[in-house]
Amino acid sequence: MKISINGKETVIAENPERTVDSLLEELDVSQRLYVTVELNGEILDRPEYETTPVNEGDVIEFLYFMGGGA
């Protein structure tokens, strides 16, 4: 199925059990605790990553927290 990941059209295998969290794992995204995900224009809460399915045509953006100290 086709989805968009960070602006790139991507074809991934059908998997009805795929969640946002497992997609990030498939993509080898490290330090996933520090990743913010936007799905179809809405930012997900962290607990939703493991319960939100990835569907045909989804537009997914993700990026790392940008923060620090002094």
Add this chain to the structure above:
Amino acid sequence: MIRIPQSIYDDMLVHAQEGFPLEVCGILGGVGDTVSASYRMTNTDASNEHFMMEPKEQFAVVKELRAKGLDMLGIYHSHPETPARPSEEDIKLALTPDVSYLIISLADAVKPDLKSFKINSGIVQHEVIKVIV
């Protein structure tokens, strides 16, 4: 090396000074090693010891950069009272790959100090800044 136009270099210093005593933060965009765009971001921590960018703003900037054919080249923030070197927290949260991490120190109020670093897997390397016209 990262090449930064004088106007953007100056704006980072002004941003840090305007935000004092709080930390400020922003994103630099460009192509290759040359910066051509900067975005002042909201520090949601509103602290003089921490910064955290606002996710909605982050996504908006990333999309705008992409639309302009630019890459994210740098993430900057200020240290109102400490030197221009990455703190432990800076290093821990240097998670975005392939960008420069720039720090503006206002520890010397008369002479702000701006330095750039590459940080990968906890390894910090100083990076030369070349100011261009």
